[in-house]
Amino acid sequence: MAAPLAILTAHPPAGTDPGDIEAYMAGGGYGAVRKALTTISKDGLIEEINASGIKGRGGAGFSTGMKWNLCADLYPRYLCANADESEPGSFKDRLLLESKPHQIIEGMIITSYALGINLGYIYIRGEFFQIIDQMEAALADAEKHGFLGKNILDSGFDLELYVHPGAGAYICGEETGLIESLEGNRPYPRLKPPFFPAAIGLWGQPTIVNNVETMAQITTIVDMGAEAYKQIGTEEDTTGPRLFGLCGHVKKPGIYEYDSDVTLRELIYDAGGGIRDGNRLKGVIPGGISAPILTPEEIDTTMGFGALGKLGSMGGTGGIIVMDETTSMVDALLNASSFAAHESCGQCTPCREGVPWMNDILRRIHNGRGRDEDLDLLLDICKQIHGHTVCVFGQAPGVWPVRTILVKYWPEFRACIERKERVVLPVEESYLQPDQYEHIPPVPGNFRMKTNEADAAG
Amino acid sequence: MATITIDDRQYTVEEGRNLIDAAADLDIDIPHFCYHPGLAPDGNCRMCLTEMEIRPGQFGIVTSCTIRIKDGMNFRFNSPAVLDNRKGIMEFLLINHPLDCPWCDQAGECKLQDHSFDHGRGHSRFVETKRVPPKKDLGPHITLYTTRCILCQRCTRFCDEITGTSELGVVQMGSKSEIATFEGVPLDNKMSGNVADICPVGALVTKDFLYKPRIWHYDKVDTLCPGCATGCNTTLEVMHQKIYRTRPRHNEAVNGHWMCDEGRFCYHDWQDVDRLKAPLKRVDGELRQVTWPEALDAAVSGIQALLADEGDSAMGVIGSSMATNEENYLLGLLGAGAFGSSRTGLIRKPGGEAWTSKSGFHIDADKTPNSRGAGDMLGVDSLDVILQGIEDGTIRGLYVLGGDIGQTLSQEVAEAFRRLEFLVVHDVRRSDLAELADVVFPGAVPFEKTGTMTNAQGRVQRLNAAFPQPGGAREDGAILRYVGLRMGVEMGEADPARILEEIARSVGGYAGLTYDLIGDQGAMTGGEEPSEAAGG
Numbered sequence: 001m002a003a004p005l006a007i008l009t010a011h012p013p014a015g016t017d018p019g020d021i022e023a024y025m026a027g028g029g030y031g032a033v034r035k036a037l038t039t040i041s042k043d044g045l046i047e048e049i050n051a052s053g054i055k056g057r058g059g060a061g062f063s064t065g066m067k068w069n070l071c072a073d074l075y076p077r078y079l080c081a082n083a084d085e086s087e088p089g090s091f092k093d094r095l096l097l098e099s100k101p102h103q104i105i106e107g108m109i110i111t112s113y114a115l116g117i118n119l120g121y122i123y124i125r126g127e128f129f130q131i132i133d134q135m136e137a138a139l140a141d142a143e144k145h146g147f148l149g150k151n152i153l154d155s156g157f158d159l160e161l162y163v164h165p166g167a168g169a170y171i172c173g174e175e176t177g178l179i180e181s182l183e184g185n186r187p188y189p190r191l192k193p194p195f196f197p198a199a200i201g202l203w204g205q206p207t208i209v210n211n212v213e214t215m216a217q218i219t220t221i222v223d224m225g226a227e228a229y230k231q232i233g234t235e236e237d238t239t240g241p242r243l244f245g246l247c248g249h250v251k252k253p254g255i256y257e258y259d260s261d262v263t264l265r266e267l268i269y270d271a272g273g274g275i276r277d278g279n280r281l282k283g284v285i286p287g288g289i290s291a292p293i294l295t296p297e298e299i300d301t302t303m304g305f306g307a308l309g310k311l312g313s314m315g316g317t318g319g320i321i322v323m324d325e326t327t328s329m330v331d332a333l334l335n336a337s338s339f340a341a342h343e344s345c346g347q348c349t350p351c352r353e354g355v356p357w358m359n360d361i362l363r364r365i366h367n368g369r370g371r372d373e374d375l376d377l378l379l380d381i382c383k384q385i386h387g388h389t390v391c392v393f394g395q396a397p398g399v400w401p402v403r404t405i406l407v408k409y410w411p412e413f414r415a416c417i418e419r420k421e422r423v424v425l426p427v428e429e430s431y432l433q434p435d436q437y438e439h440i441p442p443v444p445g446n447f448r449m450k451t452n453e454a455d456a457a458g
Numbered sequence: 459m460a461t462i463t464i465d466d467r468q469y470t471v472e473e474g475r476n477l478i479d480a481a482a483d484l485d486i487d488i489p490h491f492c493y494h495p496g497l498a499p500d501g502n503c504r505m506c507l508t509e510m511e512i513r514p515g516q517f518g519i520v521t522s523c524t525i526r527i528k529d530g531m532n533f534r535f536n537s538p539a540v541l542d543n544r545k546g547i548m549e550f551l552l553i554n555h556p557l558d559c560p561w562c563d564q565a566g567e568c569k570l571q572d573h574s575f576d577h578g579r580g581h582s583r584f585v586e587t588k589r590v591p592p593k594k595d596l597g598p599h600i601t602l603y604t605t606r607c608i609l610c611q612r613c614t615r616f617c618d619e620i621t622g623t624s625e626l627g628v629v630q631m632g633s634k635s636e637i638a639t640f641e642g643v644p645l646d647n648k649m650s651g652n653v654a655d656i657c658p659v660g661a662l663v664t665k666d667f668l669y670k671p672r673i674w675h676y677d678k679v680d681t682l683c684p685g686c687a688t689g690c691n692t693t694l695e696v697m698h699q700k701i702y703r704t705r706p707r708h709n710e711a712v713n714g715h716w717m718c719d720e721g722r723f724c725y726h727d728w729q730d731v732d733r734l735k736a737p738l739k740r741v742d743g744e745l746r747q748v749t750w751p752e753a754l755d756a757a758v759s760g761i762q763a764l765l766a767d768e769g770d771s772a773m774g775v776i777g778s779s780m781a782t783n784e785e786n787y788l789l790g791l792l793g794a795g796a797f798g799s800s801r802t803g804l805i806r807k808p809g810g811e812a813w814t815s816k817s818g819f820h821i822d823a824d825k826t827p828n829s830r831g832a833g834d835m836l837g838v839d840s841l842d843v844i845l846q847g848i849e850d851g852t853i854r855g856l857y858v859l860g861g862d863i864g865q866t867l868s869q870e871v872a873e874a875f876r877r878l879e880f881l882v883v884h885d886v887r888r889s890d891l892a893e894l895a896d897v898v899f900p901g902a903v904p905f906e907k908t909g910t911m912t913n914a915q916g917r918v919q920r921l922n923a924a925f926p927q928p929g930g931a932r933e934d935g936a937i938l939r940y941v942g943l944r945m946g947v948e949m950g951e952a953d954p955a956r957i958l959e960e961i962a963r964s965v966g967g968y969a970g971l972t973y974d975l976i977g978d979q980g981a982m983t984g985g986e987e988p989s990e991a992a993g994g
Contacts, residue, residue: 186627186628191524342631345631346628346632346633347502349502350550351632352550352635353551356633360586364586377583383542384545388546389504390504
């Protein structure tokens with residue numbers, strides 16, 4: 001049994017305000033900034049981040065060090081911390097923003113220093129209005145204490161950070177959509193190529209877009225050193241502490257911090273206290289709604305990005321959605337699909353037309369009006385969308401849940417169509433074993449996703 | 459130049475060119491909706507996806523509209539992945555499309571129809587309810603049939619990139635997205651009609667061309683816009699001697715892909731004119747309709763009486779900015795040959811408003827199409843010599859080409875003309891100029907003429923007649939030849955190409971120009987291409 005960690009979730013002393021910079025500094029806060037700016041060179045910092053092996057915590061698990069190294073040699077460069085957390089099932093960024101605003105700011109200062117950035121933004125989901133106020137206060141405090149502004153800690157390094165409230169759409173969390181939104185436009189994601197943010201980003205300049213949890217972890221890496229950080233988790237898979245947000249039919253939902261060696265079973269049954277009402281597990285989504293679902297037989301996997309990738313799923317945001325035997329998988333998929341249909345930005349044809357179409361079909365099946373050909377049609381629409389969209393969001397929340405929930409829980413969908421009503425099959429009958437997938441029409445484009453994170457990063 | 463491979467065949471194409479355009483140069487069609495050569499690529503329709511070799515032996519899907527040709531690129535245009543995608547995109551675009559082709563004005567020139575024929579599946583798998591957003595009145599000229607829209611955003615990009623007015627945008631999200639204007643700000647700019655041209659489907663239509671006959675019934679005639687001295691290249695769509703629509707014709711050096719609304723809809727003004735269909739002669743102080751021989755006799759005898767009485771210099775000639783170079787040139791020949799007069803003039807229309815769009819598309823202040831060419835032919839750009847001659851009594855008769863329906867004579871000019879003893883006028887209506895004349899010949903409007911005109915930049919371009927003149931009206935060149943013939947001046951054959959050869963020999967700056975050289979894109983006077991394209 002893996003032991004829970006308390007690195008990112010370490011509580012501030014009882015009774016203190018998490019936004020209080022004095023209390024934060026009393027506990028060693030801003031030590032990492034001091035250490036980075038006064039004792040480590042810029043190249044040394046990048047080296048340190050590379051050595052830590054940290055993978056970005058935004059969902060794709062792309063190596064942060066590699067992202068930094070891809071940054072074009074052009075100035076000015078900009079930094080965007082992505083706090084537009086809106087993936088269903090995810091709420092770890094919110095916890096960090098509420099409890100560790102200064103740790104995030106520290107990470108942004110260190111990142112900016114390492115990459116020669118003088119202007120950064122924290123793009124915070126607009127619905128987090130309390131957090132926006134709190135973060136603005138924290139930035140003002142940091143500036144008052146000389147951690148932001150001109151000539152920080154006499155290092156000759158200047159940095160300005162601003163909070164930007166999100167524009168109320170899921171697509172604003174896509175990195176180029178976020179950049180468009182920051183520029184004041186509709187958050188239509190940009191074409192890649194040529195608009196890779198590290199080459200052509202905000203205002204046409206190289207831009208680093210990192211998740212806020214990644215930013216907080218940068219502080220941790222500088223604090224404890226890459227060597228010590230690497231010891232958490234496994235170097236082959238995913239290093240560093242991870243925040244897992246348990247939700248759904250568990251007894252104790254919440255945020256839990258473990259290394260990536262923890263298994264899904266341990267998270268559900270030990271950390272989460274098991275399934276509610278002593279029910280049986282039917283399925284679990286391991287990393288936010290986009291991550292392909294796992295059946296009860298697959299939960300002995302560890303939670304690294306690589307391990308989940310091998311199972312055809314993904315680490316995602318670490319938002320674990322647990323579903324018990326009372327769940328109708330048709331309902332679950334309809335829910336996921338409704339989200340995707342509502343949040344499709346409407347820029348490109350396959351996502352704008354295809355995702356709502358799938359939602360319509362699923363609603364029909366849910367209402368007992370499914371047709372025999374509907375399941376094949378759904379898979380065919382998935383095929384037509386997959387890989388043909390401007391951004392990865394057409395397929396992440398749009399296609400992957402449909403493909404995986406539908407394929408794995410095929411018997412339940414069939415039953416729903418045959419009996420023309422909502423059917424919840426007993427757990428064992430509801431899903432297929434991997435060796436039973438053959439009778440389903442083959443889906444070109446590789447049903448099992450590649451384990452190469454760069455590919456998933458899009 | 460770059461060598462690229464398309465479906466295992468090698469081609470040589472221009473480097474840096476966009477893949478869709480480069481393929482079009484090779485007569486290979488890459489279907490697309492959102493890309494337009496006059497606008498920046500956007501890549502949102504996903505119809506143009508093709509496969510490109512990204513790493514040796516490995517092909518990936520790319521948007522053709524954003525690919526710039528480099529040497530050694532390797533594409534697959536007909537692989538299963540590419541063809542499947544086109545089929546998929548067509549299905550997606552059609553699921554919510556009303557398929558109301560039988561009463562859609564775009565039918566016949568609709569990209570959705572064309573590509574559906576090539577790549578569609580023939581039956582629909584969509585059994586859900588189609589979305590039916592209401593029709594919108596976007597502005598004075600444009601209506602949006604929202605149901606037909608495929609959200610390629612050519613129109614919004616046009617208003618952003620070309621006019622810079624940004625009236626159009628997208629509201630709502632996802633499948634509820636709609637093209638819309640801001641509250642209280644209609645689509646009302648000087649070039650708004652172009653959005654209907656570039657709309658690949660029947661969503662944006664001009665109110666002018668709504669519920670009109672099918673597009674395949676029209677004859678198409680390439681000509682020039684008579685609206686201003688920019689000389690936009692246009693294509694008229696004509697049936698039964700009536701113009702139904704004017705659309706811009708691509709000419710990068712002049713108008714790009716665009717034209718202004720004023721020019722686009724000005725054909726109505728010309729068609730609404732109460733045309734002169736027979737010559738007029740002044741009898742007992744009143745203009746009466748007469749036959750052609752009678753009118754010609756009257757004109758010739760009137761002129762000859764004046765010349766016999768006073769000698770060579772009593773007649774002057776005035777050219778027209780509405781007439782072609784050839785007609786003004788013939789007028790000069792008539793003046794010099796029959797009247798022995800070198801005194802010429804040109805009535806300049808008071809300048810209107812000039813305007814230049816964000817992209818550089820220019821509407822000229824000179825609202826006549828050929829004042830530069832008329833000036834070149836007659837070696838004059840004002841009326842000063844003529845007015846002076848009338849003032850000091852040495853000019854007592856005039857031969858005037860009129861033909862501008864938007865023009866009225868100024869007080870000064872009208873008074874001077876009243877003092878003339880004999881006035882011959884070509885015009886298309888009973889204008890105030892015609893009312894002063896002793897003989898009026900019924901001329902032709904620019905849409906009925908063949909010849910060349912010279913725009914403000916000095917570009918000589920061809921004008922083609924869309925239909926014959928009504929009734930007894932004739933081209934001004936023909937009338938000048940009738941009069942010349944009767945006065946013993948040999949003007950040669952009426953063919954404008956032949957007359958242009960004569961112009962090229964005798965008029966400065968026009969040396970070397972031939973009808974073939976001018977072609978459908980025009981050629982510069984002075985033999986020089988402008989270094990920078992003026993087109994938007």
